[in-house]
Amino acid sequence: MTASSFQRPLYLADQVRELDRRAIDAEGDGFALMRRAGESAYEVLCARWPGIRRVCVLCGGGNNGGDGYIVAALAAADGVAVDLVALKPVAELEGDARRAAELAAEAGVVPVAWNDELTLDGELMVDAMLGTGAHGAPRPPYAAAISEVNASGCPVMALDAPSGVDVDTGHIETEAVAATLTVTFVGDKLGLHTGAALDVVGDVIYAPLGVDPRSHGGIAPVAWLQTRQDLARALPPRRPGSHKGIYGHVLVVAGAPGMGGAALMTSEMVARVGAGKVSLATDAAHVSASLTRFPEIMARGVRGAPDLEAMIESADTVAIGPGIGNGAWGQAALRSVLDAGKPCVVDADALNLLAREESGIHRDDWVLTPHPGEAGRLLGISTAEVERDRRDAVIALQRRWGGTVVLKGAGTLVYDGDRLTLCPFGNPGMASGGMGDALTGIIAGLSGQLASLGEAARIGVLLHALAADAAALDAGERGLLATDLASYARTLANPQPVSSHADHA
Ligand SMILES: NC(=O)C1=CN([C@@H]2O[C@H](COP(=O)(O)OP(=O)(O)OC[C@H]3O[C@@H](n4cnc5c(N)ncnc54)[C@H](OP(=O)(O)O)[C@@H]3O)[C@@H](O)[C@H]2O)[C@@H](O)CC1
Ligand SMILES: Nc1ncnc2c1ncn2[C@@H]1O[C@H](COP(=O)(O)OP(=O)(O)O)[C@@H](O)[C@H]1O
Numbered sequence: 001m002t003a004s005s006f007q008r009p010l011y012l013a014d015q016v017r018e019l020d021r022r023a024i025d026a027e028g029d030g031f032a033l034m035r036r037a038g039e040s041a042y043e044v045l046c047a048r049w050p051g052i053r054r055v056c057v058l059c060g061g062g063n064n065g066g067d068g069y070i071v072a073a074l075a076a077a078d079g080v081a082v083d084l085v086a087l088k089p090v091a092e093l094e095g096d097a098r099r100a101a102e103l104a105a106e107a108g109v110v111p112v113a114w115n116d117e118l119t120l121d122g123e124l125m126v127d128a129m130l131g132t133g134a135h136g137a138p139r140p141p142y143a144a145a146i147s148e149v150n151a152s153g154c155p156v157m158a159l160d161a162p163s164g165v166d167v168d169t170g171h172i173e174t175e176a177v178a179a180t181l182t183v184t185f186v187g188d189k190l191g192l193h194t195g196a197a198l199d200v201v202g203d204v205i206y207a208p209l210g211v212d213p214r215s216h217g218g219i220a221p222v223a224w225l226q227t228r229q230d231l232a233r234a235l236p237p238r239r240p241g242s243h244k245g246i247y248g249h250v251l252v253v254a255g256a257p258g259m260g261g262a263a264l265m266t267s268e269m270v271a272r273v274g275a276g277k278v279s280l281a282t283d284a285a286h287v288s289a290s291l292t293r294f295p296e297i298m299a300r301g302v303r304g305a306p307d308l309e310a311m312i313e314s315a316d317t318v319a320i321g322p323g324i325g326n327g328a329w330g331q332a333a334l335r336s337v338l339d340a341g342k343p344c345v346v347d348a349d350a351l352n353l354l355a356r357e358e359s360g361i362h363r364d365d366w367v368l369t370p371h372p373g374e375a376g377r378l379l380g381i382s383t384a385e386v387e388r389d390r391r392d393a394v395i396a397l398q399r400r401w402g403g404t405v406v407l408k409g410a411g412t413l414v415y416d417g418d419r420l421t422l423c424p425f426g427n428p429g430m431a432s433g434g435m436g437d438a439l440t441g442i443i444a445g446l447s448g449q450l451a452s453l454g455e456a457a458r459i460g461v462l463l464h465a466l467a468a469d470a471a472a473l474d475a476g477e478r479g480l481l482a483t484d485l486a487s488y489a490r491t492l493a494n495p496q497p498v499s500s501h502a503d504h505a
């Protein structure tokens, strides 16, 4: 995939620390960068909480604490009452953090040393305890201070990251500050956008502080954050001379006995994002319902391999898995699809069957779409281990199975062996049965319209999440159903305005 100029690069903590170092070397002054961090955070604070009168700033013993002292100094100079809680005595601070603490003192801020008897109070808490220098679970007294911030019930602005979040992975070992907003500096961090961190980061605001990470060559980002503009770039208007043969014929293999809904949801999405033709191979009992609901879809009851082989033969891409079960129907269907060697999107029970029965299989021409549970089975590890380091898991999955892997769940990751993208869209309304089937259909439906299966996976994940966001905006997250996504998916699949061709006559 060509790099979209819109996508934001994401880094690991050590990489951002290296970016800090290079920016400081270029500028010859670390304190100037810290001052800009504090200034930009204070600017965000004033914009989000205008007219604020009292803040409580908690400062750790490193440079993250230094940022906090600058915010405290600026607030005090503005006439805001500042309670400053120091987790390390000012006399023990070093370097830039020490200078920042002196600046706060000059502005009249008097630090109070952290102790367990403190009751935190204020209209806003500023978390400047731990940033990119944090290692492992928060130790005393940081752990208690984090709990106390959360118990205060106040809104929280986190500087660089909420303390307690692993900024490389998004994992929270024990407890993290639950922020309303996080301002992150210099380079945006992968761990603020995926996994457990999403429950605590609040709105993430990226403040580059005048440093363009891309100008400091040699530090390759570990991932790229998708943007809405990626859709328009990938899905231009259709050519006037189009015919259905150029947009792909997708065969959906789904719906073992009793699981017809999965087959319908998947095939509907294939059609709604613009595949040229859609066929459905399902259990015979589901055919009449499919034809009633979608006469456009060519549904056939499949009892054995010969029926399926003919259908696979005429398709360009196969989507297999939703509702195929772990029984004989699913096993036979998966075997036929794998033997045929067609490009495929593999989901749900097909992934569980793969994990159970296939060893040594590695292909370039497929997309695997596991949720963390299925990912764990494919890797032979627990779901918790997958969630502990989602980036590591998606890379391991791709190395083990090949192709493109979509690791689902909030902050979905897509890795094709070259580029890792992270989807920042989607919402908790999507935690409902059938959402994964819809995604499988979207990816398969786009496969004939984009340059590669990997691109179909990336754009499909983005379109799916944006469709769910649009649907939730209309009627709320709770009660959101996979079938609600269809009309929004269609609209998003046409990101450019469509002019009437008759207008040109
Ligand atoms: N000039 C610059 O470089 C700029 C840097 N910037 C800012 O600096 C931040 C990075 O600063 P940093 O490197 O000082 O690390 P930081 O996050 O403050 O943590 C170190 C402190 O935490 C402690 N500690 C660590 N782990 C712990 C644990 N588990 N539990 C408890 N304590 C733990 C550790 O203690 P120690 O292990 O040394 O005993 C030490 O006291 C960065 O996120 C950004 O905000 C911006 O201002 C831009 C300019
Ligand atoms: N909190 C969330 N935020 C963003 N996306 C979510 C969230 N919860 C679920 N999703 C998305 O919804 C889909 C659920 O897929 P899956 O678990 O396979 O559902 P099912 O098996 O019921 O079809 C995935 O694409 C996942 O990324």
Ligand SMILES: [K+]
Pocket: 064, 127, 128, 129, 130, 131, 158, 159, 160, 161, 162, 163
């Ligand atoms: K912090």
